[in-house]
Amino acid sequence: MRINLAVYSCRFLLLTTKNTDSNFLRVLQGICGIKNVHPGSTNESYGKDEATKKNYSFQYLVKPSNEGEIAQIVKACNLYGIPLTPRGGGSGLAGGASPVKGGVVLSTERLNNIIRISTEDKFVIAESGVVTDELCKAIEVKNLYLPVRPSSAPVSFIGGNVASNCGSINSLKYGSIKDYVLNLQVVLPNGEIIWTGANTSKNSTGLNITQLFVGSEGILGIITKVVLKLISKPKYEYTLLAEFSTLDKLYNAIISVGSSVLEPSALELVDEFSSNLTTEFLSGTSSLERSFSKAMLLVNFDGNHQHLMEEKLEHCFHLIENLASGEVLIAKTEAEKEKLWKIRMNIGAALSYGNRIYRDIDIAVPVSKLLEFMSSIKRISNQFNIKVACFGHAGNGNLHTMISVDNLSDIENPNFIQAVDQIYKSGIEMGGTISGEHGVGILQKKYLPLQYNQAYLSLVKEIKRVFDPNNIINPGKILD
Numbered sequence: 001m002r003i004n005l006a007v008y009s010c011r012f013l014l015l016t017t018k019n020t021d022s023n024f025l026r027v028l029q030g031i032c033g034i035k036n037v038h039p040g041s042t043n044e045s046y047g048k049d050e051a052t053k054k055n056y057s058f059q060y061l062v063k064p065s066n067e068g069e070i071a072q073i074v075k076a077c078n079l080y081g082i083p084l085t086p087r088g089g090g091s092g093l094a095g096g097a098s099p100v101k102g103g104v105v106l107s108t109e110r111l112n113n114i115i116r117i118s119t120e121d122k123f124v125i126a127e128s129g130v131v132t133d134e135l136c137k138a139i140e141v142k143n144l145y146l147p148v149r150p151s152s153a154p155v156s157f158i159g160g161n162v163a164s165n166c167g168s169i170n171s172l173k174y175g176s177i178k179d180y181v182l183n184l185q186v187v188l189p190n191g192e193i194i195w196t197g198a199n200t201s202k203n204s205t206g207l208n209i210t211q212l213f214v215g216s217e218g219i220l221g222i223i224t225k226v227v228l229k230l231i232s233k234p235k236y237e238y239t240l241l242a243e244f245s246t247l248d249k250l251y252n253a254i255i256s257v258g259s260s261v262l263e264p265s266a267l268e269l270v271d272e273f274s275s276n277l278t279t280e281f282l283s284g285t286s287s288l289e290r291s292f293s294k295a296m297l298l299v300n301f302d303g304n305h306q307h308l309m310e311e312k313l314e315h316c317f318h319l320i321e322n323l324a325s326g327e328v329l330i331a332k333t334e335a336e337k338e339k340l341w342k343i344r345m346n347i348g349a350a351l352s353y354g355n356r357i358y359r360d361i362d363i364a365v366p367v368s369k370l371l372e373f374m375s376s377i378k379r380i381s382n383q384f385n386i387k388v389a390c391f392g393h394a395g396n397g398n399l400h401t402m403i404s405v406d407n408l409s410d411i412e413n414p415n416f417i418q419a420v421d422q423i424y425k426s427g428i429e430m431g432g433t434i435s436g437e438h439g440v441g442i443l444q445k446k447y448l449p450l451q452y453n454q455a456y457l458s459l460v461k462e463i464k465r466v467f468d469p470n471n472i473i474n475p476g477k478i479l480d
């Protein structure tokens with residue numbers, strides 16, 4: 001009843017007072033309560049995500065508590081012609097949650113209930129605003145496992161993970177979040193509410209609308225509930241770390257381990273620049289195994305049989321021992337593993353220490369092109385005199401190419417822009433994709449025509465128009 005009244009009253013106000021700001025505010029307050037509607041001017045942190053250092057100004061921050069309220073907000077935005085930007089944890093690295101056209105920011109933070117974890121059906125049903133780490137912990141209490149857990153899990157939301165099709169360090173073995181989404185509840189831009197799939201492990205019924213929403217970055221509607229497939233949690237996870245004196249040797253180790261029968265869950269590289277920078281950043285803390293100055297490879301194995309795990313470690317050691325430089329380190333306990341992963345997990349912090357900032361590019365290339373791609377990045381960085389840290393998901397050919405600068409204005413420098421353009425061009429020429437896991441947002445949209453032809457781009461625009469003819473939901477993103 002409250003839903004109908006709110007929509008009805010917003011129509012009435014529109015007719016009698018010509019779309020004034022205060023009327024729109026009252027409509028929003030009528031829908032989700034005065035205390036859940038805030039002025040944008042006093043909530044600046046919602047005006048950006050982790051990609052853009054710039055705050056975009058917007059009118060209102062709304063914090064609805066359920067899909068019914070969201071449906072009414074969307075209808076009101078359509079009626080008043082006000083843009084709406086959906087927001088999860090705001091940890092995105094493509095600018096997707098930045099309200100570039102102002103209007104309303106819709107935070108899903110109050111949709112934070114885990115509805116059901118089924119051990120028989122091996123799925124979880126959760127609202128989209130549940131913090132990823134909290135969801136993973138609740139799942140693991142039941143001896144189940146959601147293997148795709150991004151490094152941002154303490155702050156990201158599960159709805160944001162699905163909307164950006166996130167990956168994680170063990171995507172090599174387990175894929176991206178798209179491989180776990182069974183069903184989604186979505187509020188469409190016209191305010192209708194749908195379920196996109198079924199809570200079954202198999203479903204061959206009709207168009208795969210579920211996957212259309214995975215990675216749609218909030219431009220087609222607002223995800224309000226997710227149903228995710230779960231697996232059994234492996235009992236053991238071991239880590240191996242090796243250093244390499246040249247990129248060639250590191251690459252040969254990646255190919256050798258990645259194409260073996262060993263099935264590592266993670267195969268992550270850290271280049272020499274990142275290794276040195278982060279060792280220096282962490283120096284003085286007692287948390288490092290030792291200091292590192294060369295490029296390194298981290299390999300994870302997981303499984304349920306200890307003797308098989310030992311065999312895998314030994315096999316892996318033999319594959320890389322002639323390529324590696326110095327001692328190969330192995331970690332089996334949580335404390336040991338944390339020490340070995342410390343450098344890899346702190347590169348972003350090292351790169352943003354003090355006033356430093358970075359521009360993250362997350363191109364993925366076929367693994368066979370990884371050496372060529374890294375050599376090309378090196379060439380470009382020398383040519384344009386820029387500092388680049390390369391690290392990440394080597395097993396997937398998905399690198400974080402982070403260009404380090406001293407301040408924001410450097411990013412607008414034509415020399416910097418040319419270097420970035422060259423890196424994208426080079427990755428695409430090698431058969432790569434613009435984004436392996438962060439999405440397009442505003443940061444990477446300029447490069448879409450490098451990867452897709454005009455017919456593809458027009459089709460995407462048409463799909464957006466079908467869902468959102470008034471271009472209300474997350475305008476300015478992907479192709480807009």
Ligand SMILES: Cc1cc2nc3c(=O)[nH]c(=O)nc-3n(C[C@H](O)[C@H](O)[C@H](O)COP(=O)(O)OP(=O)(O)OC[C@H]3O[C@@H](n4cnc5c(N)ncnc54)[C@H](O)[C@@H]3O)c2cc1C
Nearest residue numbers: 088089090091092096150151152157159160161167218223
């Ligand atoms: C330190 C750090 C580590 C990171 N590590 C990883 C990593 O390991 N793997 C990885 O893939 N990414 C990583 N990221 C990037 C980011 O965390 C992921 O993209 C994450 O999935 C974003 O989730 P979020 O809830 O913060 O989404 P937001 O940033 O809030 O939003 C992301 C996009 O999804 C849309 N959106 C959000 N919620 C909804 C919803 N309910 N319905 C519809 N659209 C919605 C937004 O409009 C936006 O376009 C990292 C970022 C940081 C800062």
